Amino acid sequence: MTEYQVIDSRETVIRDGTIKLHGPEGFEGMRRAGQLAASILDAIVPLMQPGVTTAEIDDKVRELTLAGGAVPATLGYRGYTHSCCISINHVVCHGIPSDKALKDGDIVNVDVTPLLDGWHGDTSRMYLIGDVPLKARRLVDVTYECLMIGIEKAQPGARLGDIGAAIEEHARQFRYGVVREFCGHGVGRLFHDAPEVVHAATAGTGPELRPGMFFTIEPMINLGRPWVKLLKDGWTAVTRDKSLSAQFEHSIGITEDGNEIFTVSPTGLHKPPYE
Numbered sequence: 001m002t003e004y005q006v007i008d009s010r011e012t013v014i015r016d017g018t019i020k021l022h023g024p025e026g027f028e029g030m031r032r033a034g035q036l037a038a039s040i041l042d043a044i045v046p047l048m049q050p051g052v053t054t055a056e057i058d059d060k061v062r063e064l065t066l067a068g069g070a071v072p073a074t075l076g077y078r079g080y081t082h083s084c085c086i087s088i089n090h091v092v093c094h095g096i097p098s099d100k101a102l103k104d105g106d107i108v109n110v111d112v113t114p115l116l117d118g119w120h121g122d123t124s125r126m127y128l129i130g131d132v133p134l135k136a137r138r139l140v141d142v143t144y145e146c147l148m149i150g151i152e153k154a155q156p157g158a159r160l161g162d163i164g165a166a167i168e169e170h171a172r173q174f175r176y177g178v179v180r181e182f183c184g185h186g187v188g189r190l191f192h193d194a195p196e197v198v199h200a201a202t203a204g205t206g207p208e209l210r211p212g213m214f215f216t217i218e219p220m221i222n223l224g225r226p227w228v229k230l231l232k233d234g235w236t237a238v239t240r241d242k243s244l245s246a247q248f249e250h251s252i253g254i255t256e257d258g259n260e261i262f263t264v265s266p267t268g269l270h271k272p273p274y275e
């Protein structure tokens with residue numbers, strides 16, 4: 001039995017398993033946090049080149065986040081000490097910024113979450129470094145399509161499982177693997193809240209989507225098998241078969257007649273190439 005809780009944005013919000021339903025103040029807060037998040041992903045485009053280290057990108061993300069009046073929600077989150085996650089090639093998610101440099105042919109996800117005035121704007125995009133082989137570019141394109149197809153299913157009255165079912169069906173046509181271990185999540189005053197948004201699901205199952213629900217959709221799609229493993233650092237998730245993996249993420253809100261994407265790029269840089 002799913003429980004919903006109507007949120008008055010002045011009250012304290014805790015992670016109690018309930019699905020929060022927000023009003024206009026919540027939408028306004030998420031719009032601002034989401035726009036800052038998307039503008040950060042826009043602003044790092046010139047940095048995404050061979051030779052630039054992921055630590056340099058992380059520094060830039062922190063600088064832009066603070067300049068926007070926010071703090072990176074990942075900084076100090078469960079012991080994580082960086083301002084974003086940067087996941088290269090076979091890294092599925094939660095890649096840790098380091099002195100490792102980007103190189104020609106890499107496909108790279110940058111995932112940012114500014115916390116602005118109490119609201120979390122969580123979004124990620126893929127970047128292509130130099131000359132990327134067609135196979136990898138196609139994976140990136142299809143992963144973006146998976147995200148947008150999932151978002152189309154996010155309608156009031158639909159079920160949460162409709163989203164994962166649509167994503168999985170699209171990925172299956174290309175014989176790609178949909179990662180199961182990591183999910184989208186409720187978002188808002190909390191970084192990670194109920195519900196879990198799985199990206200491979202059965203249509204017609206799961207909680208009903210209601211106006212005021214905020215959550216992320218963030219499919220991780222592998223060129224090979226769906227299986228992942230965690231590296232010894234406790235964060236970095238990689239594909240078991242070392243195949244390439246791609247991911248895009250938006251934070252959205254369910255409205256009376258559809259949904260609102262809070263993290264749309266203000267300059268139209270939705271997916272690569274970003275010329």
Ligand code: MF3
Nearest residue numbers: 074077080085094111113122
């Ligand atoms: N931004 C990631 C997400 O989409 C979470 C990163 S948590 C971290 O949910 F600690 F790894 F940064």
Ligand code: CO
Nearest residue numbers: 122216218249
């Ligand atoms: Co997320």
Ligand code: CO
Nearest residue numbers: 111122123249
């Ligand atoms: Co994220």
